[in-house]
């Protein structure tokens with residue numbers, strides 16, 4: 001029996017692991033499940049002590065068959081820093097920030113793309129494409145370059161300039177798109193057959209969520225296998241929420257972690273808050289208009305698995321919070337004074353945490369982890385030059401500056 005296979009969340013039918021099987025024939029999304037008996041033969045708390053400080057220390061729980069296909073730039077095992085002064089000031093038992101900006105591409109996206117590009121390599125893929133708010137694009141660009149694949153990245157026209165330059169620097173075919181992340185995704189959808197692109201957009205293939213899963217595995221290990229009470233996470237497409245939820249579930253089945261799952265809190269910026277609205281309404285709907293929030297990783301009006309995210313927030317007794325742009329800016333200043341530089345997404349988790357602590361939703365005895373998902377410096381102003389801007393696939397095909 002293979003170590004891993006796909007299972008449909010809706011009809012529970014399982015099938016052999018495949019590269020780009022987006023949905024089950026019933027419409028349900030797939031989860032990668034592992035033969036945990038096989039996993040247990042080599043994975044244990046003790047065996048981990050001997051392993052390298054990257055996310056591949058958990059290789060048994062990642063869907064790559066042959067270790068020679070692993071494409072790694074040293075991602076994972078990021079610091080978990082305790083904020084002692086803030087604990088006292090805000091009366092909370094324990095508070096940490098997970099410093100995901102210290103990954104090789106300056107964001108948590110390194111994890112998803114290390115896994116996705118490794119899987120792609122295993123299947124002999126040569127061209128990969130992604131739509132992104134920025135950090136996923138530069139991560140794909142880096143991992144594809146390292147693996148010797150061609151990368152095509154499509155980002156909204158207001159994507160932070162330094163991130164666009166980062167993509168160009170890694171040699172990716174880099175394109176700005178009029179519109180939002182899903183408009184960029186449509187170009188890949190329309191062109192992938194003709195261009196031979198392997199689409200590594202959020203939840204288009206299993207690698208991204210599986211790579212993000214390692215944040216949960218790592219968090220558990222760093223906290224001596226005692227899961228925190230609350231995880232505050234900046235949420236756009238939400239593959240990190242899905243990944244960590246899977247991580248904790250698998251660790252519990254393996255007997256490596258015990259107790260309740262952490263309460264997941266999704267933080268979004270007001271003006272693009274489909275999950276916050278879903279929690280309030282009790283059902284998920286795409287936000288089809290009036291997207292007014294800033295161009296950060298949280299700006300995803302149509303997360304592809306919104307229902308799944310809502311069900312995780314519910315199952316874990318979690319919630320979702322919308323914070324304003326001003327709250328995010330103030331939060332960043334506040335975190336800076338605590339010695340932590342934060343991206344807007346990371347600062348948003350601080351703002352969300354403060355709100356929920358004030359409301360009493362986060363209680364004095366809670367142990368809380370915030371996620372700083374990206375490097376602060378990526379958001380410094382930088383004008384973009386010489387990168388084509390397109391409306392759609394036809395426009396891209398005929399664009400004079402297409403690279």
Ligand SMILES: [Zn+2]
Pocket residue numbers: 008009010011012013024025026027028
């Ligand atoms: Zn199904």
